[in-house]
Amino acid sequence: MPQDHDAANERTRLLYHVTNERRLSQLLQQQDEETRSIAELAVTKDEQHMLGSTVGERLPYNDYTTIDWLHDLVKDSYRHRYINSRKGLRYKLISIFEACSGWIAAAIVGTLTACVAFVVDVTEATVSDWKLGFCTINPLLNREACCQHKTPLLRMRSEAADGCENFKVWTGSYWGSFAIYVAWALAFGIVSSSTTMLTKRSLPAVAPSQMDKAQSQDADAPLEPLTSGKSMYMAAGSGIPEIKTILSGFVIPNFLDLKVLLVKAFGAIFAVATGMCLGKEGPFVHISTCVGYMVGMWFPKYRDNGRKLRELLSAACASGLSVAFGAPIGGVLFSYEEISTYFPRKVLWRAFLCSLFAAMVLKQLNPTGTGKLVLFETNYGTSYQPVHYAVFVVLGIAGGVFGGVFCQANFKWSKWFRVYPIIKNHPVFEIFLVVLATSVLQFPNPLTREPGDIIIKNLLVDCRSEASASTWVCQNEARNSDGSVNGAYIIWLTYGTVVKLLLTIITFGCKVPSGVIIPALDAGALFGRLLGQLIPSISPGIFAMVGAAAFLAGISRMTLSLCVIMFELTGALEYVVPHMVAILVAKWTADAISAEGVYDLAQTVLGHPFLDPDHALAIVRKRNLLVEALVPPKQTMDEITVRVPPSNCVPRAVLEQKLRLLLRRGLMDAGLVLVRDPADPTAPSASATSSVSRGSGILQGYIAEGELEFGLVRLGPLHAADAEVRLLGDAQADGEFDLSGFVDRTPLSVCAKAPLEYAVELFGKLGLRYLCVTEEGTGKLVGVVIKKRLVSFLEGLKEEDRR
Incomplete structure (x- = not known):
């Protein structure tokens, strides 16, 4: 009875009676100087002050973990x-x-x-x-700076160097x-x-080959270092x-x-x-x-x-x-x-x-x-009419279609083209091909020959302004004597829009520093300027500006931030409402084609773990799933579960074997879960080494892999190989091999029969590293779910939806 009473108290105790900071300092004093320096580096003073709490000790985070x-x-x-x-x-x-x-x-x-x-x-x-070409005054100056007193700001840099004797083109041919x-x-x-x-x-x-080999090796074999995995x-x-x-x-x-x-x-x-x-x-x-x-x-x-x-x-x-x-x-x-x-x-x-x-x-x-922050300052001098809202809606629909098609096409292109060995193993060769295709397709078109930001600047120009009348765009937009538009100019606008779409699809994801924002703005501005040719009553630059926002919204699914960026980018606060209309329509249209934006799909292609609570809930809501769907297999639970007897101590060999299994699985943010073993306290070794069946044992605590490895590798040499390790309770003797200060005594848990949405919300909103799953009615442990397991499970559901 006294032992049962002590065990009951142990299950409900939240605070230690003996200061863990003193115990850790005693262990550190017994180590040699080299080991002490390593320990002090791994355990900061702030973390040492936390040893008396119930949250458990954490060490510096392992690579690619949570x-x-x-x-x-x-x-x-x-x-x-x-x-x-x-x-x-x-x-x-x-x-x-x-x-x-x-x-x-x-x-x-x-x-x-x-x-x-x-x-x-x-x-x-x-x-x-x-x-x-190059600047004859200073080769380190760009053309605009070289010709700033000779050439209008919005002059096309692809024109001849007439009027700018300081900038010399390579050849006139x-x-x-x-x-x-x-x-x-x-x-x-x-x-x-x-x-x-x-x-x-x-x-x-x-x-995988080493994992298979690890299962056949002797459990007493020394710990092996992890090998290299995915390259980035x-x-x-x-x-x-x-x-x-x-x-x-x-x-x-x-x-x-x-x-x-x-x-x-x-x-x-x-x-x-x-x-x-x-x-x-x-x-x-x-x-x-x-x-x-x-x-x-x-x-x-x-x-x-x-x-x-x-x-x-x-x-x-x-x-x-x-x-x-x-x-x-x-x-x-x-x-x-x-x-x-x-x-x-x-x-x-x-x-x-x-x-x-x-x-x-x-x-x-x-x-x-x-001298200004505004990059593409515009002043059209005219306002839009209610009838133009229909045009803004059309631009939004076009932007949404462009964005949805782009996301799907770029995702499939990455999955298909970049798996070829010559492309996968030689990224520079892929860049060579993409640059060659881009140069050949874009140079013939005077609208797309320039860098992306210059393209936007040229397309947003207001041809009613005298300062812009000499630009290539305005010269080609001048109406013929019969009121018709220059047919070649319309072809260049159409050609530029299609080429930008195709080239952006094959370019995004290449192994160079690159973004997708400017290409999306370019394509939208080209299409908007093209559509504006059909509406002579208002400057086509307005539709180019709104079209640029719509196309970017379709790709990225940004709304509020994009609207603010556009009026900060152009200084055109008057056109906030057209931007809002086009951006919202573009987002709705793109979502109907592809539920995920370009950055979400890029995370899938690159294989990065990511948990978005909103997207995750949308996936889970379609299915009637419970938390028990996340419970690991029985073998996994056997490997990560430690049954702690009433003595609160287990053999060191058991923990070393468990750690070895964790390392060989390659899950560096995993850990061991501690459950109460009601077995005879006179035989703690037998109870600690026995396998645990699913649903057995009351949850007592959790010790992460990093803390366990630190304790066994850094503190372990102070003790004999056959020493008993204290995981729960208070130390009874000085110098005892005690890891209880590293144990999280209050791990969060959820019932196995709870809706899966519970787990998604707990991981997403609280930022949990792991979540324990208990049996309904008894509170016994049935599983431990780490964040990566949930992310992997959701990815599987997402793949089912794509099929």
């Missing part, structure tokens, strides 16, 4: 209370700095992001013009210019892609799908390093200069997040807490789009709507400050030479 949002929330509270409980001027100053550190970090991130963007913008404009254009583009593409190859990294994983080019693409994965709680190692930032910036310069259907706006978001990560490493508040770090990264994303479009408010909304899954009010304020500093610094640096 963070524990709840644990980091408690950890930040412990840090805050510890600092504020201390007396003296020093801790008062530390407390003030801690309160201001978020604002300071946000301001620094915005400033540094603007500096990087300035260098990329100026360099890209110069390099891109080398395909046409059309075919010679064509050949030089293609040669420079191919050279730029090879440089960009080859540089991107420098950021190839392999994520740790366990190969960290600087390739826009980076937005990976950032969404990181901000949702996962960890992608090396993705935000300084090397990736430098390669991303350098590669984006030459990738955009090729003239391919890509933009540098997506890479700017990645660059700003890299800056946010490196700045966060300067502050202990962010360096030691994954949850807090992601708050700073969300704010940093806003500055990336702010410098890309000169749209500080749109950047904040973009981070909130499109990228972040966790965006509390304080993150909104800091994102606002970060975006503000980025815009202020960029305006002073003045990369465009206009």
